[in-house]
Amino acid sequence: MAAVRREIERKYESGTGRLPDLTGVGPVAAVADRGTAALDAVHYDTADARLAAAGLTLRRRTGGTDAGWHLKIPAAPGVRDEIRAPLSDEVPPALAALLRSRVRGAALRPVLRLRSTRAVRHLLDARGTLLAELSVDTVRADRLTGTAAAADDRGGHDDRSATARWTEIEVELAEDGDPALLDLLDDRLRAAGVRRAAAPSEAARALAETAPPGHRPLPGPPAPPVTAGDHVLVRLRAQRDAVVALDPAVRRDLPDSVHRMRVAIRRLRSALRGHGRVLDRAATAPLAAELKWLAGELGLDRDHEVLAERLTAALDALPETLVTGPVRTRLRLWSASRRAGARSRVLAVLDGGRYLALLDALDALTARPPLRPAAGGDPAEVLGRALGEEHARLTAALDRALALPPGPARDLALHEARKQAKRTRYAAETAAGALGAAAGPPGAAAKALQTLLGDHQDGVLARRALRELAGQAQAARESSFTYGLLYGREEHRAAVLEAELPRLRARLRPFGTGRRPG
Structure with missing residues (x-):
């Protein structure tokens, strides 16, 4: 070792x-x-x-x-x-x-x-x-x-x-x-x-x-971006570099490394999917699909870890008089069974040919990008338009969710709105170099929504897990009272979060597209 x-x-x-x-x-x-x-x-x-x-x-x-x-x-x-x-x-x-x-x-x-x-x-x-x-x-x-x-x-x-x-x-x-x-x-x-x-x-x-005469030194910092294509490529290269740099940390199982790598992967995928006027989607779509696969593989362990931490914290917040039966033991065993083999699976993915081929494909894309005519255009106009379109999709997705009554259909719609909030936030990050302060408000509004909707989705998963745990407890002739109590608290928390959504919806002010902000 x-x-x-x-x-x-x-x-x-x-x-x-x-x-x-x-x-x-x-x-x-x-x-x-x-x-x-x-x-x-x-x-x-x-x-x-x-x-x-x-x-x-x-x-x-x-x-x-x-x-x-x-x-x-x-x-x-x-x-x-x-x-x-x-x-x-x-x-x-x-x-x-x-x-x-x-x-x-x-x-x-x-x-x-x-x-x-x-x-x-x-x-x-x-x-x-x-x-x-x-x-x-x-x-x-x-x-x-x-x-x-x-x-x-x-x-x-x-x-x-x-x-x-x-x-x-x-x-x-x-x-x-x-x-x-x-x-x-x-x-x-x-x-x-x-x-x-x-x-x-x-x-x-x-x-x-000791370099021989005429030897090319290590590459220096890149030239500042000028065109819309330059800005998108800066974004792609930075996130590609982040994935590669985080690989050893994930292998070493360092804290937060898997989460940070998944964020870099999502930012890459968002840049590929959200800039079809700059990059030819026929060339980028296969890469975006592979990035989705990689994020999913890395997320199996991380998502369960977050869920287990949420349930443990909720249980710890209860008075001992409300904890009936071997709840902590059952939660610990449930968590261990879900995580069994997850670590070896992540390492197998990182050592596999599919992952390494994806890294090679990202290198090839950034070295010889499939640029479209808009890549040579004004970055404020091109990237502002892309951000405006993502912002409009977020507004529509949130409105669709809010129009539904509370229940599974609304939960699913809010989860879709959360994913669109991420894409809008990442589009704002990409555009920030060209738009300056104008990219701030839509990015901040999207981030606030992403945070709240992420908490909401974690609650949806927590309620699902609590139903499963309660069923196991009942089958073992144990009390399911505590699981029901935690379920009710999660329902209340979800209602509080949903009550906040209209206020955050008001922050999604119209963002102009197709023109230079100013």
Whole structure:
């Protein structure tokens, strides 16, 4: 099983490696010399540097106290999760799986060899507790060509590979350390003439400094969008990138990762379905269908988790005198049976050929988009019209639901209105770059409706589950009183929510289409 640790660090450049005295900086009471270590790391990537482009680092390192395979995944600016696996000849399967959305069918091969002499110092507080580790690395980086990689496997070195040398300083916060300490240390280091590193990592610097003449650097930020098609493609690429970036988090079962990936998938699908004047629907419809499939597969576990949390919270809110029979035990068993196998199913989907083919298809679409004539038009006019049409559909869907009497038919119609509220909100997000503040009111109104109708739909599902649980209890000769009580509370909550709908309907003011807002 791979081990994970959170790295919060800052890197600095120093020609000499000299350090100012850091004693007395904040809580630092002492600086302890921990000696030197010789580190030897071979970094892996695809031939077209997909990992480097995503800010990912995969290396096999020997020497020091943490020899083994290391995969570093950005979590926030200056923060990375380092996932470790024991030394082996091949990339460990657990790490390879976390890279599958990036690598897909491409081979991982050695691209760099970094050999460092590391001088380590521990920054300690008055009780001797480790606050941060400071290291000064004298680095030699060799870019590995095909022959160099083979030589490296034999323990040798090919002189034809480019080489770079530098000295850098790294300050890494101890586990559970206070990030404010890094700011204090930063002030002292920079006052002493030490400057922040320009490159985000050793590997990024090594790739840049050992690049052969004429080598194309990693792609920079894209040009600002100009046409309507540009704006839609910016949206598609951002959400495609979000799906790919969230893949490792879903595999690691990190909190909220499945929900965030599903939101990105829905935004992708909405952009494909809602901009038929910009993109040829004949080309995008199959992709939209595959995105619907993927969101559904990921949602099986997530939807049940949300429902179980709702029922548990409702049960916890009841006085104990109103809880009759083994309600908590039955709810727990019911939840466990529904979730059984869900985790393995999600992983099977992410490892499957259908999902990886969908990612390839999204890449192909964004690289060679099937643009229609309106793609070259004024973005405010084209995207404003698309938003106006979604807004009109939302108004009509809500009016249809409100015209129905309370009951299953209205519940279904409100669920359809909720889905249209999502599409309207996402259309407003896509149009925001072109429309500016004009996209705000329809987007905010749609979001408010989506939130309320989402609560309403969760209540519909909760009542359905409570009927099922009550039936199981009665079959086992248990009291069903508590389930009925919870059912009644859900009915009351639904009535309160539906009473709010006319007020939110009033916020759906007409939004002009086909013209530049202004």
